[in-house]
Amino acid sequence: MKQTISILILGLTLFAYPFYARTENASSIELHILSPRTLSGTAGDFVTVQGEITNSNSQAVNNITTYLSLVNADTKMPVDLEDWSADRGLFIETIDAKQTFPLTWKIHFVQAGNYTLTIVADIGGNDMPIASKLVYFKVLPKKNLNPGHVLPVALGEPILIVFAFLALRYWRDRKHH
Amino acid sequence: MKMFKYIWLKDLKAELYTWKSLAWLLVTSMIFSVIAYLLLTNRELSLLDHTEMLWLFGKIIIGSALLVVVIDASSLITSEFENETIEDLILTPLSVKDFVLGKLFASLTLWLLVYTVAVPYMVVISSGTKLMGAFLGYTALLGTIAVLGFTMFVFAVSFFYRSLKNTLTTSLTLLLALSIPALFSTTLKNNALAKILGSINPLDNIFSSLDNVLVDYKVSIAQNLTFIMPLVLFCVAMFVILIFSTKVFKRRGIIKG
Numbered sequence: 001m002k003q004t005i006s007i008l009i010l011g012l013t014l015f016a017y018p019f020y021a022r023t024e025n026a027s028s029i030e031l032h033i034l035s036p037r038t039l040s041g042t043a044g045d046f047v048t049v050q051g052e053i054t055n056s057n058s059q060a061v062n063n064i065t066t067y068l069s070l071v072n073a074d075t076k077m078p079v080d081l082e083d084w085s086a087d088r089g090l091f092i093e094t095i096d097a098k099q100t101f102p103l104t105w106k107i108h109f110v111q112a113g114n115y116t117l118t119i120v121a122d123i124g125g126n127d128m129p130i131a132s133k134l135v136y137f138k139v140l141p142k143k144n145l146n147p148g149h150v151l152p153v154a155l156g157e158p159i160l161i162v163f164a165f166l167a168l169r170y171w172r173d174r175k176h177h
Numbered sequence: 178m179k180m181f182k183y184i185w186l187k188d189l190k191a192e193l194y195t196w197k198s199l200a201w202l203l204v205t206s207m208i209f210s211v212i213a214y215l216l217l218t219n220r221e222l223s224l225l226d227h228t229e230m231l232w233l234f235g236k237i238i239i240g241s242a243l244l245v246v247v248i249d250a251s252s253l254i255t256s257e258f259e260n261e262t263i264e265d266l267i268l269t270p271l272s273v274k275d276f277v278l279g280k281l282f283a284s285l286t287l288w289l290l291v292y293t294v295a296v297p298y299m300v301v302i303s304s305g306t307k308l309m310g311a312f313l314g315y316t317a318l319l320g321t322i323a324v325l326g327f328t329m330f331v332f333a334v335s336f337f338y339r340s341l342k343n344t345l346t347t348s349l350t351l352l353l354a355l356s357i358p359a360l361f362s363t364t365l366k367n368n369a370l371a372k373i374l375g376s377i378n379p380l381d382n383i384f385s386s387l388d389n390v391l392v393d394y395k396v397s398i399a400q401n402l403t404f405i406m407p408l409v410l411f412c413v414a415m416f417v418i419l420i421f422s423t424k425v426f427k428r429r430g431i432i433k434g
Contacts (some may be wrong), residue, residue, distance in 0.1 A: 020270075033198070116412050146256040149301050149304065150178045150213055150217045150218065150302075151214065152215055153213065153297045153298060153301045154210035154211075154213055154298075155210070156205055157209075157210060157294065157297055157298070158207050158210055159205050160205045161199075161202060161206050161294070162203065165196035165203070166196075166201060168193075168194075168195075168196060168199075169195075169196060172195075
């Protein structure tokens with residue numbers, strides 16, 4: 001009887017270990033933001049968001065995909081990162097035990113407004129992604145160097161050329177008559 | 178009055194006398210207007226670095242000018258053949274040198290017109306930066322060398338073909354072929370063959386020089402000699418081809434064979 005119970009416990013332990021290990025893997029991964037929590041600038045500026053992913057477990061963790069999630073705090077809607085960052089995500093094959101991996105994203109401020117950014121990590125085999133703390137973006141509207149003066153030139157010059165054509169025609173007609 | 182001046186003024190009158198023959202100038206101005214306005218006001222485009230805006234606009238000015246000048250230059254000499262007016266011109270005390278020089282000045286005047294139209298846009302776009310002088314100067318310098326080289330090539334082809342259709346097709350194909358590397362990505366430009374071709378391609382050298390001046394702030398001539406020298410060599414090569422084609426023309430006479 002004792003032998004049967006021992007075999008049963010051993011079998012259950014072996015069966016449950018992978019689930020335990022996965023949970024341990026997920027809980028042992030931490031995401032930290034190293035850059036200031038609030039970044040501000042003008043539309044058109046570039047900022048760098050730095051973070052790190054740490055595996056505090058005693059085992060290596062495999063297949064980690066890290067990516068950004070940006071939310072417009074004014075409209076409460078997620079933002080398509082297409083123009084904001086050329087690097088959508090970073091795949092890390094393995095993070096060894098007690099190892100830290102640096103994460104860097106260059107962000108292009110595209111539109112004025114308030115935003116929150118999160119770094120998210122999907123770990124292979126885990127159902128629950130891990131997210132960093134929020135980074136706050138305050139993007140001011142871009143003041144173009146010369147928006148007021150371009151319109152008179154953009155409209156004025158073709159009109160001036162048309163007037164020059166009319167003057168040319170008038171001069172030519174007068175010359176012939 | 179020197180004979181080349183006669184040819185120059187004759188062609189200028191033909192080019193500039195009616196509004197129809199000048200309509201391209203209005204179209205060019207409208208292209209510059211739309212691009213300048215978009216660069217400074219469109220949300221995505223206005224996010225470009227200011228120096229990149231100047232670089233992009235410089236490329237558009239020189240590109241548009243080359244297109245206009247190449248199309249126009251294709252008809253300058255061939256029209257004399259097709260309208261059979263070359264015979265009358267050759268019967269006058271006019272040398273082939275004066276004839277070609279007069280036509281060359283007419284083409285350069287068109288470039289001057291395009292440049293003059295572009296100046297207010299260049300001033301508006303570059304105001305507020307310290308690059309206005311360099312932008313105006315280098316666009317003028319690089320554009321003039323490029324226009325000179327391409328015009329000489331078109332004239333050489335004109336003497337060989339004596340037909341507008343063939344000259345225009347060949348000239349535009351060459352211009353297009355040399356413009357294609359401008360569309361290449363940076364990775365593709367790093368390819369060994371692309372690097373060699375880029376170093377001799379006049380358009381690539383123009384764009385690289387503008388990039389050197391406007392984006393990297395290397396504004397002295399010495400810092401741009403790497404790009405200007407191949408352009409000058411291109412002009413010299415086109416001059417040699419032109420001389421050769423005029424000699425062939427003189428040997429063959431007005432009526433081939």
